[in-house]
Amino acid sequence: MVKYEDGSELYLELEYDPSTVEPWVAKRVIPLLAEKKYSPAAARKVITEFMGEAKKEKDKPFLISYVNQFDAIYWYKLFGSPKDHPAFWIPLDFASILFAHGYPPNSLGHHKFYKELGIDKSKYGEHNALEDARLLRDVYVALIETLQSRN
Numbered sequence: 001m002v003k004y005e006d007g008s009e010l011y012l013e014l015e016y017d018p019s020t021v022e023p024w025v026a027k028r029v030i031p032l033l034a035e036k037k038y039s040p041a042a043a044r045k046v047i048t049e050f051m052g053e054a055k056k057e058k059d060k061p062f063l064i065s066y067v068n069q070f071d072a073i074y075w076y077k078l079f080g081s082p083k084d085h086p087a088f089w090i091p092l093d094f095a096s097i098l099f100a101h102g103y104p105p106n107s108l109g110h111h112k113f114y115k116e117l118g119i120d121k122s123k124y125g126e127h128n129a130l131e132d133a134r135l136l137r138d139v140y141v142a143l144i145e146t147l148q149s150r151n
Contacts, residue, residue, distance in 0.1 A: 001050065002130075002137040004064075010050040011130040012038050014078075029127050040078055047078075048086040063091040066108055066136055094136060101147060108139065117142035 001010040015037040021030060038046065054060040065071040068091040075091065082089035095105035107113040114121045119142055125131040 001047070002133040003061075004137060004140065007137065008050075009130060009134070010047065012036075012043055012046055014038055014040065014043055032128055044079060044084075051086040053086070057088065060086065060088045063087045064094055064097075064136070064140060065091055066094045066132075068093040094140065098143075101143070108136075114139075117146060 002008070011034075013033055013036070018026075018030075051061055063071070063075065072091050075085075075087075079085045094108075098107050099105045103113065104110075111121070117139060119135075119138055121135070124135045
């Protein structure tokens with residue numbers, strides 16, 4: 001996770017059953033993971049502390065992810081009931097945000113898009129959730145600046 005406002009970061013990995021890992025993931029992702037793993041309860045606690053406690057639903061931060069259906073499944077599984085979420089219960093989909101502003105939803109897969117926003121994608125690693133979050137935050141910030149400069 002990377003906060004929009006100040007770029008502060010949180011990275012943690014959940015405990016998992018190695019027998020359920022797909023071969024592609026076992027070869028390309030597992031070797032890059034950290035040693036420390038968090039139980040779901042410990043992860044919920046750390047994430048909630050990182051995000052801060054909001055007293056009212058309207059004050060909760062929003063989650064933004066690229067094609068949020070994938071992330072939302074695991075978020076809901078980790079936190080359960082929306083009343084227990086430290087973020088607003090509906091995550092925002094960055095692909096839809098792109099589409100709403102006239103960009104193809106798969107723009108994050110194209111070098112031209114990064115160049116237009118002034119982002120050097122080579123500075124970000126692959127197959128790492130924190131690197132993906134950093135890139136998404138930087139793209140979001142650059143997109144907002146680009147859209148504001150057009151108006």
